[in-house]
Amino acid sequence: MGKMLKQKLLQKKNIARLLFIAITLVSLWYWDGVMCVKNDHGINQAKAMYHQPKNTIDVVMMGSSHIHCDIDTGLLWKKYGIASFDYSAAEQPLWMTYHYLIELCKYQKPKVMVLDLYSPAIRKDDYQYDWIKPNVLGMRFSLNKLQMLAVSVESDRWEEFFPSMAVYHDRFDELTPEDFTYPLSAHKEMENYKGFAPRFERNPQEEPEITENHSGGLTAKSEEYLQKIIKYTRDQGIELFLIVSPYVVTNEDELVFNRIREIAQMNDIEFYNTIYDCAEMGIDYETDFYDASHLNYYGATKFTDYLGNELKIRFDIPDRRGDDRYDSWDTNYRNICEMAGKSS
DSSP states (O other): HHHHHHHHHHHHHHHHHHHHHHHHHHHHHHHHHHSSOTTTHHHHHHHHTTTTTOOSSSSSEEESHHHHHHHOHHHHHHOOOOOOOEETTOOOOOHHHHHHHHHHTTOOOSSSSEEOHHHHHHHSSSSSOTTTHHHTTSSSSSHHHHHHHHHHSSSSGGGGTSSSHSSSOOOOGGGOOOHHHHHHHHHHHHHOOOOOOOOOOOOOOOOOOOOOOOOOOOHHHHHHHHHHHHHHHHHHHHHEEEEEOSSSHHHHHHHHHHHHHHHHTTOOEEEEEEEGGHHHOOOOOOTSSSSSSOOOOHHHHHHHHHHHHHHHHSSSSOOOOOOOOOOEHHHHHHHHHHHHHHOO
16 A cells, blocks of 8 residues: 555655656747747747748748848749748858758758848958847757857857847837737747838938949858858759849949859859849839838839749749648738838
8 A cells, every 4th residue: 555655645646747858848938938039130030940830931032131121022923923932041151041051051041042142242251240140039049050050150259149038038128018929929920921111211322333244252260151052952952043132222232233243154143133124123222221221112013023033934933822821922012012001
């Protein structure tokens, strides 16, 4: 009898331990969701990638904020049936894009990768700290993330960016009611979110005059990681499409783009500098820009429509409309239309 009593007591203790561990883990999960930074400069884009239905993204758009400000995933879906996703972050350097690509391929098998090349044209430092948090905080912990940090952050500054909980522990004063419901609603919201973050303000810009015909200016580190991206996409069977989206480009930037064009030609890769086709797209420098670097929503619709046609011409991309697995793209289109309606 004494032995049976001891066994029952031991079972109760084990159950209590398991309950304690479960409650602790759920509490950590919940408070991490409440406290985490949420913005559309790259964090939400990275988080949303994990919530996409497995192996549904056919075209992944990667690079800087030019991607998630300029490419309307809803329009690509509605008009062309392209299941695309803007997996980008502000000022993202190519070495971070490379590790983002590795992360993406754990969950998706894209047919085409569209890579924006704004950042390597304007950023020359091997460590770029100004916008690093939006590039880091949305990615889950993994060996790949540690490898990304190793090439992006000097060893004496790691504590500024890792672990993520240490970065956002002081957000108590800025919490909103939405933060407290976020852990419970995040999955559906993030599944329906495809990364596009439109800007609606109109700010006239001066149309650039490009005269640079020489090539150069691409840093050794950027060129190294561009070559790594080329090799990785080739190994994964992903077709790579290098682009420059419309902005107020300088001749110094064009120097870099000319070098990238040479690399693309050497590797038999598609490269498209869309700066030269703004008039054909119908983009108006007086009405279609948010700032010198980004299109607003109205310019983004023109650019996206043009890009969607180019993608269909250049690549064999299936039309997924009508497939139940892609219902979240329908919702994404409706959500973008609603945002545009409220801002008009």
